[in-house]
Amino acid sequence: MTTPLLEIKELSVAFRQGDETRLVVDRVSLTLNAGETLALVGESGSGKSVTALSVLRLLPSPPVLYPQGDILFAGKSLLHADDAALRRVRGNDIAMIFQEPMSSLNPLHSVEKQLLEVLALHRDMHGAEAHAEVLASLDRVGIRQAKSRLKDFPHQLSGGERQRVMIAMALLTRPKLLIADEPTTALDVTVQAQILRLLADLRREMGMALLFITHNLNIVRQLADNVAVMQEGKCVEISPCQTLFSAPRHPYTRRLLAAEPGGHPPPVPADAAPLLRVDGLGVNFSVRRGLFRRQAAQKSAVRAVTFSLRRGESLGLVGESGSGKSTTALAVLRLLKSDGEIWFDGQPLHTFNRRRMLPLRRRIQVVFQDPNSALNPRLTVAEIVVEGLRVHHRYTSAEQEQRVITALQEVGLDPDTRHRYPNEFSGGQRQRIAIARALILQPDVVILDEPTSSLDRSVQAQILQLLKSLQEKYHLTYLFISHDLQVVRAMCHQVIVLREGEVVEQGDCRQVFDSPSADYTRQLMQAAG
Structure with missing residues (x-):
């Protein structure tokens, strides 16, 4: 039997606050194979992001505790790995796209410098080859006139452009597992569709697995093989994507599906001025x-x-x-x-x-x-x-x-x-x-x-x-x-x-x-x- 690429086994995560310990993830078990996409859905505070961040041990310990369970990547424990082993995995084998790009991109460095740094650290790529790879990655994620944007700083980009730079940065390392935490929230529908196609293509080309955290159920329908639904720290349902949408088992899942926007706006009074x-x-x-910032056009x-x-x-x-x-x-x-x-x-x-x-x-x-x-x-x-x-x-x-x-x-x-x-x-x-x-x-x-x-x-x-x-x-x-x-x-x-x-x-x-x-x-x- 093939070993899963990622296996989360009965994982519990707790936050220590003073003398109190609060359980935020309660005995969650998930399995993700190479080349598959698992969507993690649920309301804010359900434990989705905490579970994802735990995979790379990105939560500070203490106050974060792991009272139970384990996380295995390619059969090896990440919860019990030392710092050197985690550094080898982070970025190289497992990459992550965070929800808020402004807190993830360095405001003091240009787009080009930050992307080149990723290539230098993780693929030992430099010079003209690295520069060409950076341009290609920005083109792939839909940055218009990418060459002219290389010298821009994060504050000079729109929200959607910053998110695309984050996605390009994560994909530069060609990871085996990509964790995407609400990566399309700030994107319009056409760019969102472009990014989803890109992720699907890379998954097929590279055999990359994708752990996709989102509240957009339309994206789940388009992208996921399996779906895990979380509520208040617990995984209440895991189903193949088609089964979940056609025959949801848990009442909470049915409530989520029923929450899609619908209805009509209130009628405008006939005598409205x-x-x-x-x-x-x-x-x-x-x-x-120019140097003196004169108006050119x-x-x-x-x-x-x-x-x-x-x-x-x-x-x-x-x-x-x-x-x-x-x-x-x-x-x-x-x-x-x-x-x-x-x-x-x-x-x-x-x-x-x-x-x-x-x-x-x-x-x-x-x-x-x-x-x-x-x-x-x-x-x-x-x-x-x-x-x-x-x-x-x-x-x-x-x-x-x-x-x-x-x-x-x-x-x-x-x-x-x-x-x-x-x-x-x-x-x-x-x-x-x-x-x-x-x-x-x-x-x-x-x-x-x-x-x-x-x-x-x-x-x-x-x-x-x-x-x-x-x-x-x-x-x-x-x-x-x-x-x-x-x-x-x-x-x-x-x-x-x-x-x-x-x-x-x-x-x-x-x-x-x-x-x-x-x-x-x-x-x-x-x-x-």
Whole structure:
């Protein structure tokens, strides 16, 4: 009988906190053979990433303890291996793609230097050969004009580009096992499809095994041979992929499958008044070169975007990374200089300066993609939520406190937790805090920039339902930016499809998705599965 490439046997992982020990992984057993893909799914906090990090012993010990079980790679124990043996395995035989590239890439080194370092350390490759290999790897993961991006630093790349660099870095070592922890979270559907095809091709070419951690069940359908479902540290179901989707056994698995985005946005009242109109919006950026950073050219980021929204209506902006979605939103907020006209409740925002815009900031609020970076870690939840209220309104301390309590209740959070800090909350709870911060000002328009992309499906379903109920209750108008077409379909009345700053298709959301007229829209739909 063939020895599994990776075998996790009755593994338990515990965190020691002071005098207490908390079990976070409870007797998990998994098997992965060469050339196979095992998907690990479950909600945030279920133990997926802890299990994966334990394979390479990347968790600090102490406070992390392994009270039970073992992890075998090619028949040899990793839990009981010494540091020298682990160094030989890490990067060479087992590589890992982490979820957050900004915490994994060195901000002081260029993309080229970091990739060349991997080749020098793990494959003893240098010079022109290494340089050619780096360029080829960036091309394979879809970095446009890779040669011109080699000297860029991580902060000069988009979120999706940083994730692609991380994937290229991991694949340079040609590992026997690749552990991928949510590697496509920040990627649009076309690049995501490209990365999934790349991983599938490499698995076939190299016989590479893949341990894939994700909350996106569409990816699981496309990529996995087997699926392990985790809940509260336990593995509640392991099944072949097709069996899991057609006949899930465990109630929790059935709940996960039922949490796929669906339904319709709340109907727009027939008498809803026009609220936001954008006519011929364009945004240009200066391209600066040379020692003195003189302007060398103008780059057009958005061209001739036009739309109109009524109270209680939602517009989805979809397209690949760099298509102009977020740039359009920032221009509407008057945080970027733009051409064209922007009318809000009859007022010409395109003629307003910073001082005249200030009173209107209260009425147009934003919820960003990543609550970790959007919430100040040094402030309590109450201080975060009340901050805008102190700028735009004059309330007594007691009135402010009551409004914070009401806002937290509106988004389904216990007001008694308002004196805690953001790090004490889950990802879904932090996103609810960000929504409460926007709602406390009672805005008319809320711009939602990928508000659910980093959340697992069950939490995502809760947030989407919350946004729908708030829209219905307060007749909120949403500008919804997302690369998840299922989410846009469930949330939006209208949709605009952007490509390289231009509108390629626009109209009623369901009509566009059911009968797309543009080839590019059809490509997006096909890539989304």
